[in-house]
Amino acid sequence: xxxxxxEEVEAKNNVSxxxxxxxxxxxxxxxxxxxxxxxxxxQVNIFFTFWGLAALRKDGPGAKKKSFIGKLFGMxxxxxxxKLALSQMNMxxxxxxxxxxxxxxxxxxxxxxxxxxxxxxxxxxHPCEMSMNLxxxxxxxxxxxxEESVGVAxxxxxxxASHMTLFI
Amino acid sequence: xxxxxxEEVEAKNNVSxxxxxxxxxxxxxxxxxxxxxxxxxxQVNIFFTFWGLAALRKDGPGAKKKSFIGKLFGMxxxxxxxKLALSQMNMxxxxxxxxxxxxxxxxxxxxxxxxxxxxxxxxxxHPCEMSMNLxxxxxxxxxxxxEESVGVAxxxxxxxASHMTLFI
Amino acid sequence: xxxxxxEEVEAKNNVSxxxxxxxxxxxxxxxxxxxxxxxxxxQVNIFFTFWGLAALRKDGPGAKKKSFIGKLFGMxxxxxxxKLALSQMNMxxxxxxxxxxxxxxxxxxxxxxxxxxxxxxxxxxHPCEMSMNLxxxxxxxxxxxxEESVGVAxxxxxxxASHMTLFI
Numbered sequence: 001x002x003x004x005x006x007e008e009v010e011a012k013n014n015v016s017x018x019x020x021x022x023x024x025x026x027x028x029x030x031x032x033x034x035x036x037x038x039x040x041x042x043q044v045n046i047f048f049t050f051w052g053l054a055a056l057r058k059d060g061p062g063a064k065k066k067s068f069i070g071k072l073f074g075m076x077x078x079x080x081x082x083k084l085a086l087s088q089m090n091m092x093x094x095x096x097x098x099x100x101x102x103x104x105x106x107x108x109x110x111x112x113x114x115x116x117x118x119x120x121x122x123x124x125x126h127p128c129e130m131s132m133n134l135x136x137x138x139x140x141x142x143x144x145x146x147e148e149s150v151g152v153a154x155x156x157x158x159x160x161a162s163h164m165t166l167f168i
Numbered sequence: 169x170x171x172x173x174x175e176e177v178e179a180k181n182n183v184s185x186x187x188x189x190x191x192x193x194x195x196x197x198x199x200x201x202x203x204x205x206x207x208x209x210x211q212v213n214i215f216f217t218f219w220g221l222a223a224l225r226k227d228g229p230g231a232k233k234k235s236f237i238g239k240l241f242g243m244x245x246x247x248x249x250x251k252l253a254l255s256q257m258n259m260x261x262x263x264x265x266x267x268x269x270x271x272x273x274x275x276x277x278x279x280x281x282x283x284x285x286x287x288x289x290x291x292x293x294h295p296c297e298m299s300m301n302l303x304x305x306x307x308x309x310x311x312x313x314x315e316e317s318v319g320v321a322x323x324x325x326x327x328x329a330s331h332m333t334l335f336i
Numbered sequence: 337x338x339x340x341x342x343e344e345v346e347a348k349n350n351v352s353x354x355x356x357x358x359x360x361x362x363x364x365x366x367x368x369x370x371x372x373x374x375x376x377x378x379q380v381n382i383f384f385t386f387w388g389l390a391a392l393r394k395d396g397p398g399a400k401k402k403s404f405i406g407k408l409f410g411m412x413x414x415x416x417x418x419k420l421a422l423s424q425m426n427m428x429x430x431x432x433x434x435x436x437x438x439x440x441x442x443x444x445x446x447x448x449x450x451x452x453x454x455x456x457x458x459x460x461x462h463p464c465e466m467s468m469n470l471x472x473x474x475x476x477x478x479x480x481x482x483e484e485s486v487g488v489a490x491x492x493x494x495x496x497a498s499h500m501t502l503f504i
Contacts, residue, residue, distance in 0.1 A: 020194065108466065188361075237438055240434075
């Protein structure tokens with residue numbers, strides 16, 4: 001039994017986040033928590049699923065040889081962290097631009113900067129395999145530095161070894 | 169104290185999910201996590217509250233003797249897992265139909281199938297008593313196989329004995 | 337090691353909630369969970385961030401000497417718990433009014449009442465410092481009884497000492 005206790009005590013330092021949302025404000029919240037936790041020495045895993053995958057997209061042309069559905073999703077899903085919009089008060093982009101301006105004015109890190117800091121701090125970012133397949137996204141369309149895509153079993157294993165579990 | 173530790177270690181294998189949302193994509197995410205956790209031997213409790221109750225509705229005529237408010241909610245709330253729509257890109261049903269088509273094409277289980285698998289794997293589904301009262305929903309309007317409706321005290325007891333706690 | 341175990345066992349009685357949403361239904365869910373947990377003897381911390389801050393606003397005139405952006409947010413963000421709207425079926429306020437009527441009819445506590453109960457039960461409510469700065473909100477514009485504004489490091493410390501962690 002002593003081994004189990006040891007494992008449990010160590011789990012205290014792990015954070016597991018499902019990032020389901022692709023809204024700028026929620027993705028910002030996720031990365032503020034992730035970098036804050038990593039900075040205080042916790043191990044952080046973010047599992048990007050459904051709309052959350054948008055934050056991981058590279059700007060530029062999509063992969064070749066995409067299915068019709070893949071091309072359709074490619075057009076509809078925002079291309080990366082710079083293109084995300086607020087969940088509320090977006091107002092055709094005006095609200096989103098305003099928030100970004102305020103953040104710059106107050107020297108708060110932007111989302112692309114927070115994501116770089118997260119990578120430097122060793123935050124693990126896993127795209128969800130099933131979501132990538134459903135949306136026809138290819139590995140080469142995602143940012144460099146993120147991990148291999150994983151399935152739900154890997155998420156469950158990480159989350160059940162984590163003290164903090166969040167669905168954002 | 170040793171008993172407390174034992175309890176804590178066992179809690180590692182419990183998952184507690186509040187399913188607040190009635191959006192197809194979020195309910196899918198909840199059931200993919202729930203079945204994945206149950207398949208790996210964890211005990212899973214889902215507490216259906218507010219819009220999440222829609223996923224538990226049976227198709228067919230509503231209960232008799234409903235209040236006016238109950239009838240109104242009965243008309244507005246989707247009637248079960250097959251009627252739920254995406255939180256984004258629903259596009260008057262086209263986006264939702266497209267996603268379902270892609271899931272079928274890739275042999276991903278549909279939401280009604282996932283819910284059946286969850287029941288077979290022993291996932292506990294509890295409707296929230298207060299939400300049912302507020303919406304005027306009757307027990308006979310919900311799917312068979314789900315548990316009795318419970319209050320917040322039961323949810324708290326289950327969640328505080330769980331290692332993974334999610335609000336979806 | 338025994339000290340670590342003790343800490344872990346005690347963490348079982350803590351709940352940490354990030355309240356990101358300002359939708360009436362989600363804020364209600366957060367306070368039903370918070371008061372339920374506090375009533376059963378758990379220590380509860382709610383961290384109000386982004387739109388969630390709206391629930392903490394006092395009614396009445398805003399602070400003087402606000403920036404232009406602060407005045408803009410002041411106009412757009414609902415002024416306190418009584419002004420929040422449903423995330424769905426708001427229908428220009430009709431759905432929200434209907435739900436409030438049903439709650440009164442069934443003697444369910446309203447959100448302002450739940451928030452008072454939460455304070456009486458010792459639930460700790462922390463406004464997020466960064467969000468307050470971004471929105472130009474001043475301390476004197478928030479309800480009395482809530483704690484000082486805190487940063488992400490404080491949230492992480494509380495959450496990593498909690499058994500239940502939720503993002504709402």
